Amino acid sequence: MSSPAFDVQSIRNDFPILHQEVHGCPLAFLDSAASAQRPQQVLDAIDHYYSHDHANVHRGVHTLSHRATDAYEGAREKVRAFINAKTTQEIVFTSGTTEAINLVAASLGPSICAGDEILITHMEHHSNIVPWKMLCERSGAVLKVVPIDRDGVLLTDKIPDMINARTRLLAVTHVSNALGTVNPVKSIVATAHTAGVPVLLDGAQATLHAAVDVQELDCDFYAFSGHKMCGPTGIGVLYGREAWLERLPPWQGGGEMILSVTFTDTVYNKLPYKFEAGTPNIAGAIGLGAAIDYLLHIGRGNIAAYEKYLLDYLTDRLAQIEGLRLIGTAPDKAGVQSFVIDGIHPHDLGTVLDHKGVAIRTGHHCAMPVMDFFGVPGTARASLAFYNTTAEIDQLIDALAVAREMLA
Amino acid sequence: MEIYRERVLSHYREPHNQRHPDSVDHQAIGFNPLCGDKLTVYFALENDVLADVAFEGTGCAIAIASASMMTEALQGLPLARAQQLIDAARAMLAHGEMPDEERLAEVRALEGVREYPSRIKCATLAWSAAAAALDGNMQQVSTE
Ligand SMILES: Cc1ncc(COP(=O)(O)O)c(C=O)c1O
Numbered sequence: 372m373s374s375p376a377f378d379v380q381s382i383r384n385d386f387p388i389l390h391q392e393v394h395g396c397p398l399a400f401l402d403s404a405a406s407a408q409r410p411q412q413v414l415d416a417i418d419h420y421y422s423h424d425h426a427n428v429h430r431g432v433h434t435l436s437h438r439a440t441d442a443y444e445g446a447r448e449k450v451r452a453f454i455n456a457k458t459t460q461e462i463v464f465t466s467g468t469t470e471a472i473n474l475v476a477a478s479l480g481p482s483i484c485a486g487d488e489i490l491i492t493h494m495e496h497h498s499n500i501v502p503w504k505m506l507c508e509r510s511g512a513v514l515k516v517v518p519i520d521r522d523g524v525l526l527t528d529k530i531p532d533m534i535n536a537r538t539r540l541l542a543v544t545h546v547s548n549a550l551g552t553v554n555p556v557k558s559i560v561a562t563a564h565t566a567g568v569p570v571l572l573d574g575a576q577a578t579l580h581a582a583v584d585v586q587e588l589d590c591d592f593y594a595f596s597g598h599k600m601c602g603p604t605g606i607g608v609l610y611g612r613e614a615w616l617e618r619l620p621p622w623q624g625g626g627e628m629i630l631s632v633t634f635t636d637t638v639y640n641k642l643p644y645k646f647e648a649g650t651p652n653i654a655g656a657i658g659l660g661a662a663i664d665y666l667l668h669i670g671r672g673n674i675a676a677y678e679k680y681l682l683d684y685l686t687d688r689l690a691q692i693e694g695l696r697l698i699g700t701a702p703d704k705a706g707v708q709s710f711v712i713d714g715i716h717p718h719d720l721g722t723v724l725d726h727k728g729v730a731i732r733t734g735h736h737c738a739m740p741v742m743d744f745f746g747v748p749g750t751a752r753a754s755l756a757f758y759n760t761t762a763e764i765d766q767l768i769d770a771l772a773v774a775r776e777m778l779a
Numbered sequence: 780m781e782i783y784r785e786r787v788l789s790h791y792r793e794p795h796n797q798r799h800p801d802s803v804d805h806q807a808i809g810f811n812p813l814c815g816d817k818l819t820v821y822f823a824l825e826n827d828v829l830a831d832v833a834f835e836g837t838g839c840a841i842a843i844a845s846a847s848m849m850t851e852a853l854q855g856l857p858l859a860r861a862q863q864l865i866d867a868a869r870a871m872l873a874h875g876e877m878p879d880e881e882r883l884a885e886v887r888a889l890e891g892v893r894e895y896p897s898r899i900k901c902a903t904l905a906w907s908a909a910a911a912a913l914d915g916n917m918q919q920v921s922t923e
Binding site: 716717718719722723726733734735742748749777778 | 780782783788791813814815816837838839840841895898901
């Protein structure tokens with residue numbers, strides 16, 4: 372196994388936050404699946420915007436308002452190109468994946484009747500479960516769950532049998548945050564479409580790791596978060612196929628999303644503004660645009676190849692630890708590895724690792740049904756990004772040895 | 780590491796009174812939804828005295844060690860005195876107030892959690908459950 376040509380040290384120089392000590396040890400940040408870090412280029416873009424160009428968008432005739440509007444709409448075009456949507460009308464800015472999914476659940480709501488069915492999977496993040504459960508409770512619809520196997524692979528061959536004339540939507544994650552599984556979403560979409568069922572993909576964990584092409588996937592909705600792909604927090608995207616967004620009613624009312632208002636009539640604005648009530652997160656969108664520029668500059672293929680190399684290295688080293696059980700062993704995975712160690716509670720592991728400068732996530736990862744499936748209250752999860760190194764993985768492995776010595 | 784002092788680890792490795800007592804008069808469950816840890820605290824009474832204190836459940840080293848220490852500290856105390864001690868222990872673990880309580884000498888080994896804000900609830904879990912058990916019967920208390 373050799374490192375692909377990838378100058379990780381020069382990439383790390385772009386990330387000021389990575390260069391610090393925690394408890395006297397160099398920081399090894401292995402928690403990017405929870406939230407990735409931002410390069411200086413993104414910080415600069417936000418700073419420049421607030422220092423020079425800030426004003427409200429779409430409202431003024433003055434110069435700053437024009438600049439802010441151009442930058443905000445420019446970011447929308449960057450997002451469109453990034454996921455290869457047909458038009459910028461299909462790109463709705465939200466506060467994140469969670470809000471994007473809630474938008475669809477809320478707007479779809481009035482058309483869902485008692486006895487209708489929503490199909491999700493056993494590996495979803497709570498944000499792709501709870502909005503649908505809430506919709507089911509409101510409407511009397513039924514939530515159905517596609518099962519997974521012991522490796523954390525989605526049992527896609529069950530999907531055709533779980534779809535029927537009452538199925539109104541299939542909501543499935545592109546990449547599982549708890550297990551790392553990359554789902555074969557293109558063929559899942561094709562299966563659902565054969566039965567006339569629209570598909571929402573939760574792309575929160577996917578956009579940092581690999582190229583996403585919504586036209587190729589042919590999905591109806593695609594949701595993702597800026598902060599998981601080196602952009603700011605508080606900004607995310609809902610891609611919606613134009614025909615769907617035209618059809619769905621708005622979910623929040625306010626400024627920006629209307630063309631005219633009287634006390635008797637409102638005319639909704641055109642897409643995508645119909646779904647963007649109120650002053651948007653302008654700086655967030657601009658920062659996300661800068662993150663996209665950055666990822667494209669490094670190269671999607673380079674990122675994917677280097678991450679695969681890191682993941683193989685991580686999994687190999689973890690697998691050699693006695694009493695360690697890997698959770699999530701699907702053949703096709705992104706840079707996430709969950710595990711448990713006999714006799715050591717994940718919380719204790721997290722604390723000892725923190726003491727050694729290693730940041731990982733411990734707990735249920737907002738995926739309690741996955742924890743139940745594997746019969747554990749929680750796991751430890753190391754997650755990787757293209758700015759990580761094998762030296763950081765070694766630091767994790769050494770810290771695990773310390774934890775075992777102390778606690779097992 | 781301050782948080783994992785040897786006293787703490789030895790209670791964790793061999794917890795005291797981790798069992799279901801023969802008779803139970805009061806019990807309560809402490810639940811931490813953040814990590815799924817769940818401890819049940821049992822009291823057996825004789826004339827308003829805690830004749831037996833025990834616990835069962837799963838948790839991290841801090842939660843288990845704290846539960847073990849709790850059973851020792853409360854064993855044999857009159858109810859009113861137990862209440863005082865529980866309050867003092869919770870104030871110490873959560874707010875760093877140093878009680879003048881000989882009976883909490885052992886629990887002081889858990890002091891180190893004060894440097895780890897996310898772990899304080901692990902240390903107070905058993906004590907919250909003990910407080911609920913004193914208050915009534917068959918309760919579940921949550922750390923959140
Ligand atoms: C798979 C998945 N879906 C959805 C979310 C929710 O994202 P956000 O909190 O940014 O809305 C996350 C974040 O943890 C995730 O990993």
